[in-house]
Amino acid sequence: MTKEPSNIIAIRSRKWIISALLELMAEKKYDKITTQNIIERAALTRQTFYRHFKSKDFVLFAYIAQLYEALVEEVNKLEVKTFYAVLVVYFEFWKNHRDFLNLLNKTEFRYDPIECYHTYMEKILSTVENQICSEKVDTKYIQSFMAGGLGNIKNTWINDNYQESPEKLSEIIVTLLGEKH
DSSP, rough: OOOOOHHHHHHHHHHHHHHHHHHHHHSSOGGOOOOOHHHHHTTTTTHHHHOOOOSHHHHHHHHHHHHHHHHHHHHHSSSSHHHHHHHHHHHHHHHTTTHHHHHHHHHHHHOOOHHHHHHHHHHHHHTTTTHHOOOOOEEEEEEEEHHHHHHHHHHHHHHHTTTTTTHHHHHHHHHTTTTTO
């Protein structure tokens, strides 16, 4: 029997912990889930949990980070990066991950969208920020404005049960900002 390299074991343990939390979130409210629940569901030790995460919040943030990394990859695949095209990819991505978004809503997990994804929004918006604002405005303000706005529009979309298409939402945002696509 050969021993798995430790990084493979670490990756597997992190994956099991994340999966355990997501399974538990399908069963009960986020604030009722304990670290012990996650450890038991993942069939790992407390030591293993704390080797990888400080708390259950960090487990969830790690999963959200994985999603945003995948979103950045999708945006980077665009041949022509217009603001409208980036928005369509953004909303298509979240439409494809609506089970997770619904899970967050169902478990009443509240997070600061800017804190959770500011780094990723920076990567996504850096390719189109000159299309967002024609005047010379400090990038941090553009990114903060867009991160907050997109997060709130996404939340409204979730609460409206995804009634609008990603294209329609993108048109609305582009129109609000006085841009053309």
